[in-house]
Amino acid sequence: MKINSISLKNFRNYSQSKIELSPRINLFLGNNGHGKTSLLEAVWICVNGRSYRTAKSKNVINFSNKSAEIEIRTTNNDSINEIKVQITENKKKFLVNDKKNKNRSELKKILATVLIDREFKENLEKSFRPRRLILDSIMSNISLSFSKKLQLYSEEIKRKNEILRTSKNDDILDFIDVRLLNLSHSLSSERSLWLSRITNIAGKVLRKLAPKNSLDLNIKSDSLDSESLNSALKSNRIKEKITGKCLVGSHKDQISFILNGFDAFEFGSEGEKKSVSMALKISEILLLKKVNNDFPIILVDEIGSEFDQKRFNFFYTFITSLETQCFITANNKSVLDINKSKDFSIFSIINGDCKKIS
Numbered sequence: 479m480k481i482n483s484i485s486l487k488n489f490r491n492y493s494q495s496k497i498e499l500s501p502r503i504n505l506f507l508g509n510n511g512h513g514k515t516s517l518l519e520a521v522w523i524c525v526n527g528r529s530y531r532t533a534k535s536k537n538v539i540n541f542s543n544k545s546a547e548i549e550i551r552t553t554n555n556d557s558i559n560e561i562k563v564q565i566t567e568n569k570k571k572f573l574v575n576d577k578k579n580k581n582r583s584e585l586k587k588i589l590a591t592v593l594i595d596r597e598f599k600e601n602l603e604k605s606f607r608p609r610r611l612i613l614d615s616i617m618s619n620i621s622l623s624f625s626k627k628l629q630l631y632s633e634e635i636k637r638k639n640e641i642l643r644t645s646k647n648d649d650i651l652d653f654i655d656v657r658l659l660n661l662s663h664s665l666s667s668e669r670s671l672w673l674s675r676i677t678n679i680a681g682k683v684l685r686k687l688a689p690k691n692s693l694d695l696n697i698k699s700d701s702l703d704s705e706s707l708n709s710a711l712k713s714n715r716i717k718e719k720i721t722g723k724c725l726v727g728s729h730k731d732q733i734s735f736i737l738n739g740f741d742a743f744e745f746g747s748e749g750e751k752k753s754v755s756m757a758l759k760i761s762e763i764l765l766l767k768k769v770n771n772d773f774p775i776i777l778v779d780e781i782g783s784e785f786d787q788k789r790f791n792f793f794y795t796f797i798t799s800l801e802t803q804c805f806i807t808a809n810n811k812s813v814l815d816i817n818k819s820k821d822f823s824i825f826s827i828i829n830g831d832c833k834k835i836s
């Protein structure tokens with residue numbers, strides 16, 4: 479499915495704007511702070527229900543207004559052709575073809591989107607926890623079964639932490655640990671499987687950039703082996719009661735990517751880390767294509783920074799050659815040099831006003 483147009487009303491720094499889009503590549507040029515990311519955020523909210531930039535939905539309402547509205551219109555060969563989101567101080571309303579929308583997962587499937595931005599790389603390089611969380615969000619996007627397992631596991635961990643903080647009752651903790659043993663093993667095994675697939679595809683992408691590139695996955699996890707998980711759960715019980723936190727299980731898995739023999743996010747240069755991040759995102763796109771039988775819409779916020787010319791050209795060409803609709807932002811015109819296709823629409827964004835320039 480493609481997005482034909484997007485209309486914004488009092489959304490971030492946009493007061494009123496309607497943008498007619500190309501079914502292929504849409505390039506948004508603008509200086510810092512003029513509204514490029516806000517536009518991608520608006521598309522994301524329509525499909526995913528919430529912003530990736532803020533947990534407070536009222537933050538997207540223009541400072542001098544009390545409500546905001548986003549409307550996207552899509553091609554007509556599917557059942558969905560208009561999605562509207564109305565946001566007020568304490569409410570968010572979704573309308574699909576003017577009816578209240580209940581089935582968000584169906585919408586996510588029909589209008590799947592993949593976001594490539596600086597934050598993805600930043601999360602990968604911070605530490606094991608944000609890395610695991612951001613990779614889990616990719617896998618949840620690809621696999622409903624993984625997403626369900628993750629949710630069940632998180633609920634069980636919450637329950638255990640509650641007991642560890644309150645009664646510390648061993649019988650209840652034993653009971654929860656039996657459940658955790660299965661859930662944790664199953665979740666980490668599925669995580670490991672998806673990550674192997676993702677790494678495998680990312681490795682192939684990196685080899686197109688340079689044939690000698692190699693990318694391997696390294697997972698440190700007690701949960702992959704039921705016996706070692708069981709003994710870790712037992713030996714940590716006292717420590718867990720003291721800290722009031724569950725210290726063993728899938729939520730402690732440590733994921734690393736080994737680029738040409740070294741840990742990419744520990745020792746890699748900025749350009750190398752960005753290349754691995756980009757290759758992992760391309761994997762997500764290709765796997766979503768396999769699962770949904772259709773490419774997702776690709777949102778790229780600032781593809782250029784940290785890349786040398788060779789890497790920039792490679793990734794830019796790779797992304798734009800995928801047969802899908804892309805929204806790409808850039809804060810300088812150098813990207814125009816490699817836009818040779820007729821399928822490009824180029825927009826200029828100045829102070830929350832987006833105009834097509836070619």
Ligand SMILES: Nc1ncnc2c1ncn2[C@@H]1O[C@H](COP(=O)(O)OP(=O)(O)OP(=O)(O)O)[C@@H](O)[C@H]1O
Nearest residue numbers: 490491510511512513514515516537538539540541
């Ligand atoms: N609720 C809001 N109401 C009005 N303006 C807002 C609101 N939230 C953010 N802004 C402003 O909107 C402007 C556009 O922000 P946005 O992040 O879209 O810029 P950008 O073009 O992506 O910039 P950069 O190139 O620096 O990433 C910024 O000046 C920001 O401070």
Ligand SMILES: [Mg+2]
Nearest residue numbers: 514515516779
């Ligand atoms: Mg931005």
